[in-house]
Amino acid sequence: MLIQILPELGLYAMMLALAMALVQAIVPLAGSLTRRPLWMSYAVPMAWGQALFLLTAFVCLALGFLFNDFSVTYIADNANSNLPWYYRLSAVWGGHEGSVLLWSMMMAFWGLAVSVFSRNLPRDMLARVLSVLGMINAGFLIFILATSSPFDRILPVPPSDGADLNPLLQDPGLIVHPPMLYMGYVGFSVAFAFALAALMGGRLDAAWTRWARPWTNLAWAFLSVGIALGSWWAYYELGWGGWWFWDPVENASLMPWLAGTALMHSLAVTEKRGGFKSWTVLLAIVTFSLSLLGTFLVRSGVLTSVHAFANDPSRGTFILILLGLTVGASLTLYAFRAPRVKSPLGFGWFSRDAMLLFNNILLLVMMVTVLLGTLYPLILDSLGLGRISVGPPYFNTLIVPLTVALGLFMGTGPVTRWKQMAPRELIKRLWLSAIVSLIVALTIPWLYDGAWSLPVSLGLLVAAWIVVPLVREPLTLIRRFGLRGPAKLSRSHYGMVLGHIGMAMTIVGVTMVSNYDHADNVRMRQGHSVEVGGYRFTMTQLNEVHGPNYLADRATVRVTQGDRLIAMLHPEKRFFDARRQAMTETALDHGLTRDLYVAMGEPLDDGESWAMRIQVKPFVRWLWLGALLMAAGGILAVCDKRYRHRSRTRQAMEARP
Structure with a gap:
């Protein structure tokens, strides 16, 4: 009952x-x-x-x-x-x-x-x-x-x-992916709420940022994991072997992540130095507004995507009204309150403040680039001016150089001082890191592939430049205080280190898989072999299997390298009777330095052969490991003990008029 x-x-x-x-x-x-x-x-x-x-x-x-x-x-x-x-x-x-x-x-x-x-x-x-x-x-x-x-x-x-x-x-990935993504989207509402509450009360000081910062880090960590899981799902479930297609719905999650990354760094400046006050509030508004925009794109019916949920225009209209009210009201409040806030913060070009400001600008330029590439086709279509497609060439052409510049500032920022620093001292701190990064960038392509590659060297240079300077501060503390020296650094600092290392790992993964990927579309039948990327793939068996709600053709593919057996893979082509829909179930052999990837296409005319997509993808796993490290860094920063000293924060806020 x-x-x-x-x-x-x-x-x-x-x-x-x-x-x-x-x-x-x-x-x-x-x-x-x-x-x-x-x-x-x-x-x-x-x-x-x-x-x-x-x-x-x-x-x-x-x-x-x-x-x-x-x-x-x-x-x-x-x-x-x-x-x-x-x-x-x-x-x-x-x-x-x-x-x-x-x-x-x-x-x-x-x-x-x-x-x-x-x-x-x-x-x-x-x-x-x-x-x-x-x-x-x-x-x-x-x-x-x-x-x-x-x-x-x-x-x-x-x-x-x-x-x-x-x-x-x-798919198991889709059990976890949406909740993680929503936790990130919704979590940015807390930073948004703190920003509006500070505006209403006229308290745009460092105190509110101390409370908003852990919530922002936590939301950013959830969103990082959600985006990584979505990329991983697209990689192994859709059968094409790619990890990012610049799909509008993928972009809808990337935009608040970029703005949220800028917000985290801006909150650090406001908390530590009392600067960027108005800018930080504006970033909090923009970040949550982009989360709502992503909701509108996914649920309004304006997009056709494997990620989109709804196609009812009335729902899209309602969300658009909600988005307009939220953004309009918050920006109106900001326009009235923010001009009264003064940030008498001075800093030089060679300072941590300046590095974080440049990073903020680059992240916002990247966000606007993605926003324009996502919305421009929709605006043209809605105005009846024709349909165009903005695809990977546009995004890659603009985002790649911006990421390189971002990485250079990421490597420089942690070794600079707040407020001001002499250029000579900055060079003294960075010259050894520059030499090590250059050696890594020039030697690894030769060791891996036997030839030099400019794109690979550039990507590795940026990744090394992000990581190598991070070891300077722990080594300095070891020289001064012995092995106990690194314990003097806060969890927030180590969270930053993990986040930057994760970003470097992601850059390495993108660089290596984009330049050294081996892929081939082949015709295979039982007993037939092909060679791809130095591995031999042999279809040894083809049989029919019954699942709980599907019927599948399953191939057994033997992978060898020379005389050594590497893996036995089992790709499937599934047919779901209730939906009358066919799906590809890829087979993967995972590794830290490469993935072997086999996906079944369609049966061919002779009744015995199948179209197969075979790929060898070097370092692709570093993409997702890097994202997990970034999320771990965000969570570690939340655990910093100073966020538990609430009484001092309350006293500071109550002392304000």
């Missing part, structure tokens, strides 16, 4: 969550403006209640999927009785309605986390922060209830079985 009424329970829980979000948005803010402690005290219990009821709604939907309640339209469209249980649970966010509910629930839990870990904030500041978060989630809950309810019924006669989950999403 309980299972039958779960959709109604979930719907009522969302309505109650909306009521609490509205109270959270209005009452605490009014209390902070009128200095009424009782009204401000509503913020925390409303945040808790909102999280509780949205969790209830999410659990109701998950149980409906688990027990195959096909009377619910969303479940009938995205599940099937033969679908394995773990994919039935991941199908909760496999379509538009469920993914927006997941987004809203995560927003509520970010607000819950703020209410728990920020209780030592001044009461009026906490009330304003939670009020802003309540406004955002109230908008999304209205959107869900008005256009995207996941609990709509099929009455009076529900289908006997469901249409099945999109085969592209029937």
